[in-house]
Amino acid sequence: MVGPSQSPEEILGLGTAGGAPEILQLGQVTARLELPAVRAVSCAGSEVIQAVLVAVRDRNWGTVPATLSRIDRDISPGKTMVRFCCTHDNDDVGFVWDGQIAVRALDQGTTVMTYAMTGHATRAFLSNRVGLVLLHPLAVAGQPLSLRSTSGVSKSVFPAEVSPWQPFFDLTGMAYSVGDAKVDISFEGDVFETEDQRNWTDASFKTYCPPLRLPYPRPFEAGEELSQRVVVRLASGHTPSHAAPARSAPIEIRVGSASAARVPALGLGANTVGDDEARGDVRQALRRLGPAHLHAVVEPSQPLWEQGLRRAAGTALEVGAQLQCEVVVDDVDQLSDVARALAEAVGDPPVNLARLMLFDKTTSVTTPALVATWQSLADELRLTPEIFGGSRANFVELNRAQPPYGLLAGVTFAVNPQVHAFSNEEILQTLPVQEIVARQAISMAEGLPLHVGPVTLLQRFNPVATDKVRATGPETDPRQNSLWAACWALGSVSALARAGAKVLTYFETVGPRGVMSPGGEGSPSPLGLYPVYEVFRHLAHHRRSRLVHLETTDDNALTVLGLADEGDVTVFVGNLRPSATEFKIEGNSLSFRYELLDVAAAERMLGDHAGVPEQGRPLTGTVQLQPHEIAVITARRG
Numbered sequence: 001m002v003g004p005s006q007s008p009e010e011i012l013g014l015g016t017a018g019g020a021p022e023i024l025q026l027g028q029v030t031a032r033l034e035l036p037a038v039r040a041v042s043c044a045g046s047e048v049i050q051a052v053l054v055a056v057r058d059r060n061w062g063t064v065p066a067t068l069s070r071i072d073r074d075i076s077p078g079k080t081m082v083r084f085c086c087t088h089d090n091d092d093v094g095f096v097w098d099g100q101i102a103v104r105a106l107d108q109g110t111t112v113m114t115y116a117m118t119g120h121a122t123r124a125f126l127s128n129r130v131g132l133v134l135l136h137p138l139a140v141a142g143q144p145l146s147l148r149s150t151s152g153v154s155k156s157v158f159p160a161e162v163s164p165w166q167p168f169f170d171l172t173g174m175a176y177s178v179g180d181a182k183v184d185i186s187f188e189g190d191v192f193e194t195e196d197q198r199n200w201t202d203a204s205f206k207t208y209c210p211p212l213r214l215p216y217p218r219p220f221e222a223g224e225e226l227s228q229r230v231v232v233r234l235a236s237g238h239t240p241s242h243a244a245p246a247r248s249a250p251i252e253i254r255v256g257s258a259s260a261a262r263v264p265a266l267g268l269g270a271n272t273v274g275d276d277e278a279r280g281d282v283r284q285a286l287r288r289l290g291p292a293h294l295h296a297v298v299e300p301s302q303p304l305w306e307q308g309l310r311r312a313a314g315t316a317l318e319v320g321a322q323l324q325c326e327v328v329v330d331d332v333d334q335l336s337d338v339a340r341a342l343a344e345a346v347g348d349p350p351v352n353l354a355r356l357m358l359f360d361k362t363t364s365v366t367t368p369a370l371v372a373t374w375q376s377l378a379d380e381l382r383l384t385p386e387i388f389g390g391s392r393a394n395f396v397e398l399n400r401a402q403p404p405y406g407l408l409a410g411v412t413f414a415v416n417p418q419v420h421a422f423s424n425e426e427i428l429q430t431l432p433v434q435e436i437v438a439r440q441a442i443s444m445a446e447g448l449p450l451h452v453g454p455v456t457l458l459q460r461f462n463p464v465a466t467d468k469v470r471a472t473g474p475e476t477d478p479r480q481n482s483l484w485a486a487c488w489a490l491g492s493v494s495a496l497a498r499a500g501a502k503v504l505t506y507f508e509t510v511g512p513r514g515v516m517s518p519g520g521e522g523s524p525s526p527l528g529l530y531p532v533y534e535v536f537r538h539l540a541h542h543r544r545s546r547l548v549h550l551e552t553t554d555d556n557a558l559t560v561l562g563l564a565d566e567g568d569v570t571v572f573v574g575n576l577r578p579s580a581t582e583f584k585i586e587g588n589s590l591s592f593r594y595e596l597l598d599v600a601a602a603e604r605m606l607g608d609h610a611g612v613p614e615q616g617r618p619l620t621g622t623v624q625l626q627p628h629e630i631a632v633i634t635a636r637r638g
Contacts, residue, residue: 002143017540024080026103026296028181029111029234029237036066036086036099038115046179046238050135050204052115052230054438056088056095059126059217063422064088064095077103094122095130097226105281108536109235116229126217128466130189131209132228133413136204138433139178148173150191158205162440163477168194184236189228197395198436203429217466250622251557255571255587258564263545264497264504266536267293267324276518277315282510282592284525286319289515290540292447293354294395295454295505298342299332301361303404306341313345315509322354324505325385326392328361332373339377342582346383355503356385357392357412357450364393364463366485370403375407377494388412388451394419398444410502411445413437415452415492418477423451424484427457428576431559432490438499452496453505457485457515476512486531486597487574491559493539494572497547507532532631534597535572538632557581569635575625584622590635592619597630 022033031041037053038586056064066086074081082101089554090096099118105111117580142160148279149170158176160169168174171192175359190209197204209228210218219382226322265635268291271277279470296312299305309325315325327338335358346353358370364387374387386409391397398413417430432451442450454460457477479485489506496504508514510527515536517528548562548569558581563574575581616634 002117011061017489018121024103024313026078026080026105026111028236028294029103029113030104031113032102033101034084035068035071035082035084036115038101040530041113041232041234043111043181043183043234043426044179044180045353047184047231048178048181048234050137051231052113052132054097054099054136055115055131055133055208056093057129058090058092059128059467060462061128062462063088064090064093069408071582076529089122093125093127095125095127100329112353113232113234114229116227118225118227120225121220121222123222125220127220128210128216129210129219130226132187132230133206133208134185134230135197135204135206136176136194137178138198138429138441140176140205143176143178145174145176147171148186153570162198162395162399162437163196164199164396166193166212168207169211169304171212174207180236184233185228185543186231188231189573195539197420198433199399200394201415201417201430201433201437202420202426203433206420208306214602221515235378242494250582250584253558253571253583253585254551255562255572255585255590256551257567258546258548259502261497263539263542263547264493264501265292265323265543266493266516266539267291267295267453267505268536269456269505270294270315271507271509271511272297272308273508273513273520274313276510277311277393279326279518281527282516282518283318284515284538285529286315286321286509287444289533289537290543291319291321291509291536292540292543293324293503293505294319294325294509295326295333297328298338299328299361300331301328302335303451306345307617308340313351317349318349324353324355324357324503325353326357326359328359328376328392329370330361330577332369333369335373335377338384339374339381341381343381352411352570353383353385355410355501356383357388357390358449359389359392363401364397365389365391365401366403366408368407371404386410388449389443390445392512395441396462398441399493403445405445405448408445408448408452410449411441412451412453413441414460415455416457416475417488419557424479424578429490431488431495433499434492435495438496438501442500446572449502450500451503451505452513453503453507455492455506456503457488458508458513468613479619480507480512480514480532481509481528481530483531483629483630484628486535487559487576490535490561490572490574490630494559494561497507497561500607506536534632538570538572538597545570552583558583562573567637571635572630573623573634574627574630580592580624580626582622583626585619585633585635591637592633592635593617594623594631594633596620596625598630 024031030041039051070085072083089098102114173186192209193211194207199384294316309566318437388410390411391413417427423626515533542563543564559574593616
């Protein structure tokens with residue numbers, strides 16, 4: 001198992017490029033130096049810039065990692081200067097650049113931060129992006145700003161709703177405020193534009209170069225040079241406080257009333273690696289888990305697709321789950337083969353085919369032609385699943401498309417948090433954005449039931465690759481079996497449930513993208529059950545429970561989910577922090593007991609001593625959760 005205390009670099013095997021993060025502080029400005037990036041730039045107590053960095057992407061938008069060298073620091077009163085060199089080199093890209101980060105305090109409470117890069121191609125290559133990137137925090141959504149562009153100065157607003165297309169173009173600068181802090185940014189060396197990264201569930205807006213209106217992938221010649229610079233001026237009229245920092249108090253959770261909303265139906269993706277799903281012990285574990293449905297990808301252009309469909313249908317029947325199919329075709333003519341195979345797979349013995357999702361392989365979205373063609377075939381074969389449509393990739397494809405909502409029974413899009421961000425911290429920051437995009441999807445579909453999924457740690461395929469091979473990047477994330485992944489999954493279910501999603505699909509049943517491994521040497525239990533298995537097992541006990549209103553004093557530290565069932569209330573609490581966190585829970589006339597979901601709980605799952613909340617410890621004071629640990633609390637009247 002991956003230990004929750006490991007850094008994301010250790011977990012992913014990336015190494016720590018610049019060593020431990022350094023905190024830079026000048027006056028009211030603080031920043032976290034994680035070379036080659038600057039992160040969490042704050043002024044007067046507000047985060048004003050999430051990050052400044054250099055992005056090097058290959059022709060399929062894959063991020064090419066940096067190797068850091070020649071770090072030189074010059075620190076003096078009122079000024080910090082850091083110089084370094086970065087090399088990006090793999091089979092597709094060769095680029096090296098010198099970076100310089102300078103932070104200096106001026107008179108009258110103004111601080112200037114400059115990030116400059118000068119680099120060159122070490123050989124010829126194709127790339128979709130090489131250049132400076134600045135990330136604006138989620139807090140700027142809906143806030144006014146001033147734009148400087150090649151055509152002059154104008155006023156605008158950061159989009160409140162998730163913008164499908166770039167809101168700002170041809171930028172040379174911008175200015176905005178966050179709290180008491182005023183931010184003025186100048187861009188040099190290229191033309192910049194801004195996109196709304198909430199489309200991919202990132203908690204940021206991104207200003208970058210070069211603009212997407214230019215053709216890509218762009219050819220670089222050996223020796224070709226680039227030079228760019230971002231200058232950030234930060235100021236505040238706020239007088240800094242010199243009072244001693246307040247002592248950290250336990251986070252408070254207050255249990256409110258139950259709502260009319262129900263917990264979504266929670267299912268799993270069918271196994272895509274091997275045939276372990278057919279094993280008796282795997283199916284026994286799945287019956288214990290109790291998924292509402294099994295999600296199978298049906299893609300006629302892939303080998304053995306019919307065999308995979310039959311296996312998924314058989315597993316769904318054996319474990320008492322419905323079958324849900326994601327149909328991906330190159331053209332509508334393939335739907336006749338899909339309809340025939342489905343009729344055979346679910347016919348004898350009968351399998352409950354609950355939902356069908358239809359997608360064009362090239363665009364990853366649902367088209368009117370797909371729905372119309374399917375309806376004619378389904379009527380003939382007496383197949384009657386609900387037809388959902390939208391995007392099988394990210395929310396952005398749904399946001400930019402016009403699915404035939406009038407022909408659909410529901411809307412869908414998939415989620416993965418690692419299109420642009422990869423660290424534990426950045427991925428956890430996607431949780432509130434999942435709620436934002438889910439609410440917008442329901443609004444766009446005028447209230448149609450929403451399915452979100454498959455929700456996975458890594459993208460299942462590359463919907464924007466520019467060559468013929470749809471590179472998927474790393475196939476598995478080694479954090480899949482970690483307590484951190486279980487905490488993220490709990491936060492995802494909580495966010496999407498609050499948004500009003502009706503059906504959710506997560507991960508896979510078994511394997512490196514699943515909720516358990518098939519076992520073997522080094523596995524934490526005979527089947528290698530992962531902590532996320534335990535989270536989903538507990539949630540399955542509350543199918544159709546009502547959501548409970550919960551209030552916390554720190555939404556960034558804890559993820560919480562409250563469920564009511566015949567007067568009893570169950571509260572899930574996950575620690576999002578990489579450090580121990582204390583909380584206490586309150587509710588009128590309620591008594592509480594709790595248990596911890598940890599590695600030991602997962603190992604007990606197939607035995608006779610599986611813990612349930614009612615057997616937990618009394619909760620009368622505070623509870624301390626270790627990093628990413630989860631507590632399940634049962635509350636009863638009196």
